[in-house]
Amino acid sequence: MDSAPLFRQMTVVGVGLIGGSLALAARQAGAVRSTVGVGRSKAGCAVARSRKLVDRVAEDLASGVRGADLVVLAVPVREIVRLLPDVARLADPACLVADVGSVKGPILAAGDALFPDGRFVGSHPIAGNEQSGPAAARADLFRGANWILTPGGRTRRAAMERVEALWRAVGARVLRMEAGWHDEVFATVSHLPHLAAYALMDAVLATERGGERIGFSAGGLRDFTRVAGSDPVMWRDIFLMNREPVLKVLAGYQEALERLAAAIRDGDGAAVEARLLRARAAREELVHRS
Amino acid sequence: MDSAPLFRQMTVVGVGLIGGSLALAARQAGAVRSTVGVGRSKAGCAVARSRKLVDRVAEDLASGVRGADLVVLAVPVREIVRLLPDVARLADPACLVADVGSVKGPILAAGDALFPDGRFVGSHPIAGNEQSGPAAARADLFRGANWILTPGGRTRRAAMERVEALWRAVGARVLRMEAGWHDEVFATVSHLPHLAAYALMDAVLATERGGERIGFSAGGLRDFTRVAGSDPVMWRDIFLMNREPVLKVLAGYQEALERLAAAIRDGDGAAVEARLLRARAAREELVHRS
Numbered sequence: 001m002d003s004a005p006l007f008r009q010m011t012v013v014g015v016g017l018i019g020g021s022l023a024l025a026a027r028q029a030g031a032v033r034s035t036v037g038v039g040r041s042k043a044g045c046a047v048a049r050s051r052k053l054v055d056r057v058a059e060d061l062a063s064g065v066r067g068a069d070l071v072v073l074a075v076p077v078r079e080i081v082r083l084l085p086d087v088a089r090l091a092d093p094a095c096l097v098a099d100v101g102s103v104k105g106p107i108l109a110a111g112d113a114l115f116p117d118g119r120f121v122g123s124h125p126i127a128g129n130e131q132s133g134p135a136a137a138r139a140d141l142f143r144g145a146n147w148i149l150t151p152g153g154r155t156r157r158a159a160m161e162r163v164e165a166l167w168r169a170v171g172a173r174v175l176r177m178e179a180g181w182h183d184e185v186f187a188t189v190s191h192l193p194h195l196a197a198y199a200l201m202d203a204v205l206a207t208e209r210g211g212e213r214i215g216f217s218a219g220g221l222r223d224f225t226r227v228a229g230s231d232p233v234m235w236r237d238i239f240l241m242n243r244e245p246v247l248k249v250l251a252g253y254q255e256a257l258e259r260l261a262a263a264i265r266d267g268d269g270a271a272v273e274a275r276l277l278r279a280r281a282a283r284e285e286l287v288h289r290s
Numbered sequence: 291m292d293s294a295p296l297f298r299q300m301t302v303v304g305v306g307l308i309g310g311s312l313a314l315a316a317r318q319a320g321a322v323r324s325t326v327g328v329g330r331s332k333a334g335c336a337v338a339r340s341r342k343l344v345d346r347v348a349e350d351l352a353s354g355v356r357g358a359d360l361v362v363l364a365v366p367v368r369e370i371v372r373l374l375p376d377v378a379r380l381a382d383p384a385c386l387v388a389d390v391g392s393v394k395g396p397i398l399a400a401g402d403a404l405f406p407d408g409r410f411v412g413s414h415p416i417a418g419n420e421q422s423g424p425a426a427a428r429a430d431l432f433r434g435a436n437w438i439l440t441p442g443g444r445t446r447r448a449a450m451e452r453v454e455a456l457w458r459a460v461g462a463r464v465l466r467m468e469a470g471w472h473d474e475v476f477a478t479v480s481h482l483p484h485l486a487a488y489a490l491m492d493a494v495l496a497t498e499r500g501g502e503r504i505g506f507s508a509g510g511l512r513d514f515t516r517v518a519g520s521d522p523v524m525w526r527d528i529f530l531m532n533r534e535p536v537l538k539v540l541a542g543y544q545e546a547l548e549r550l551a552a553a554i555r556d557g558d559g560a561a562v563e564a565r566l567l568r569a570r571a572a573r574e575e576l577v578h579r580s
Contacts, residue, residue: 190510229574
């Protein structure tokens with residue numbers, strides 16, 4: 001980092017895995033002079049304090065946002081939309097506002113409307129896992145991760161570049177993407193797999209003597225469990241906020257399952273095999289591209 | 291191992307991941323005096339020879355089975371059923387015959403019919419992963435793994451105990467299970483997850499600009515790819531041979547997905563969250579039991 005920090009005071013609303021890690025990483029990189037955290041629960045605030053994730057934990061949004069030249073919203077996506085009007089009202093008129101939510105269309109729409117002067121910057125770090133909360137935060141979470149910027153229709157270039165510099169300072173590689181395409185892509189490669197994993201665990205538990213069956217699980221089911229251990233509130237919000245893209249890819253998945261079911265029902269070995277080969281090709285595409 | 295081997299000559303039909311590993315492990319443990327492999331392809335035979343997975347590679351079933359006091363069928367499950375009559379015809383009248391297939395009901399039915407004197411022992415080692423073929427074979431594959439024995443209606447106790455001793459000698463923990471229940475359990479915890487993963491990769495690839503989307507995949511999709519990389523022929527056979535249990539759990543999965551889809555469509559946050567919490571509980575059940 002250069003000697004001059006990018007921001008005087010970064011206030012992170014939500015000091016969970018993403019918000020807490022961002023605060024730690026930004027301070028460690030010398031990219032911000034001070035960090036303030038607005039916690040969503042007393043327990044979360046206590047962990048943020050004891051782990052020193054931020055310089056100061058604020059009791060409420062108003063006192064947390066005061067004095068900030070950057071506010072980062074790091075709460076579940078529906079909460080971001082709910083809090084944005086308050087942030088617009090409470091923050092300094094020159095303060096930049098960014099979010100790190102996994103769904104971008106509806107958040108960008110709200111950001112553009114509430115910050116017509118272009119101070120709102122929407123983004124999505126591709127980091128984190130099934131863990132959540134301030135106890136899981138760590139300074140190296142974004143090192144080498146992609147961090148997607150989805151400029152809104154009004155976002156000022158200077159605002160975007162300053163925020164982008166911060167994401168780079170914490171070790172991320174910044175990509176730009178149109179918000180609508182972002183939401184379709186992540187409905188496909190992230191939201192759908194989570195939905196599939198949650199439904200699978202649900203279906204397994206619903207079988208007769210389901211708990212006993214689970215005791216025999218080997219690799220197959222285990223690969224699904226990490227995903228199904230993710231935070232239910234966060235994912236509920238993602239599914240609801242990204243409803244149309246999620247329902248669209250989910251319908252495609254339901255069709256793919258039904259085609260396989262039909263081939264098995266018909267005892268059509270060639271059709272079953274063709275489906276499995278196609279799926280394996282998709283997997284090779286993924287391995288090849290990463 | 292004791293000084294006396296359990297078997298004079300073990301012939302493994304199929305020297306892939308399971309068959310090749312069994313031959314290596316049994317010899318290493320001193321549990322068999324000699325090992326013979328019957329390969330399914332010229333390429334597989336060549337790898338088995340160069341890696342010395344067995345003492346001798348046989349060109350055909352007749353010469354491979356000759357002189358064996360144990361024949362282990364380690365080929366895809368439909369191939370097991372297809373080969374069993376030949377093995378019954380070619381093997382020594384006292385030779386024990388075992389299989390290591392992932393579906394047990396139809397194989398046990400054939401085994402009981404073809405070996406009315408109770409020499410057929412059905413079993414299923416819970417080992418292996420998305421790798422396949424003789425190149426992936428290794429002597430420690432069964433160390434600490436569960437190996438399920440599913441006695442047929444006619445299986446002699448002495449035959450079962452001799453085969454069980456061999457599975458123990460290669461490091462496995464032997465469990466007994468009724469074949470029908472085995473097939474329901476593994477339809478649930480193994481076959482369904484594989485089906486779900488194959489269909490997911492298929493659906494993702496089928497989206498508009500699917501290959502490009504795949505490039506953005508992070509943890510969510512990646513967890514599914516290992517499973518979808520499994521051998522298509524082996525899994526085609528499993529799905530077709532275990533058709534009724536697979537279709538039953540698949541229907542349950544399709545219902546679970548549709549319930550989630552309906553809750554998302556209705557914007558019913560409470561219902562979505564309840565489903566995700568239930569799924570996470572199933573996951574905790576699994577983690578707790580393992």
